[in-house]
Amino acid sequence: MQPVIQFEDVVKIYPLKAGDVTALNHISFEVQRGEFISIMGPSGSGKSTLLNLIGCLDTPTSGDIFVSGTRVRAMNDVELTKLRRDRIGFVFQYFNLFPLLNVIENVNFPQMLKSGKDVNPDKAKEVLHAVQLEEQFYTHTSTELSGGQQQRVAVARALINDPDILLCDEPTGNLDSKTGASIMELMTELNRKGATIICVTHDPTVAKYSDRTIRIVDGCIAS
């Protein structure tokens, strides 16, 4: 079977005035379709850099990344935009919702990017139902929601275009343990329905939900 993600000898160097920072140092690995992967490692080890490269938000200094067998380096801007918009969902530690938009508007945003004005009005409700946010909150702005509710909205937004790859960077990092557990159960449920999930965390409790852990230390895969 073709891996959904494949890294071949990937290096990421951030050039800084004070000296180059090697964030990823010759990384190779594969993720198969339908896997639930956790990426663990100390702070500064390169986890977010790795996730950003998987999500094609950034490009490697050297090496190659393949998504479903397609070499990312060979894709043009239009193809990359489509890939990010239609196949990849992102969930961030700080939720990254638009504060002035209400819940429905936040969730619909990627759908608008995809189809212009012709958004399916039922789709936002469907994904909000999936993340179990009560309807009474749908017209609230994100500033009127708790952290756990905001993260549910962020997950719903990540799901609106039916991505087959869900990338999460410390999705429970700003939640209490009970709310964090319910977000992770939600991920597990999405994974059961077929999504490939890659979740960065430094929390072993979170990693327990995954099938497999990739450990990163100083930009290298440790095991």
Ligand SMILES: Nc1ncnc2c1ncn2[C@@H]1O[C@H](COP(=O)(O)OP(=O)(O)O)[C@@H](O)[C@H]1O
């Ligand atoms: N945009 C950037 N510019 C310069 N250095 C960066 C940038 N992003 C990350 N780094 C550096 O790369 C290394 C890995 O960072 P990061 O991937 O954020 O690690 P983690 O997510 O594991 O904490 C760190 O030394 C960090 O300071």
Ligand SMILES: [Mg+2]
């Ligand atoms: Mg990070």
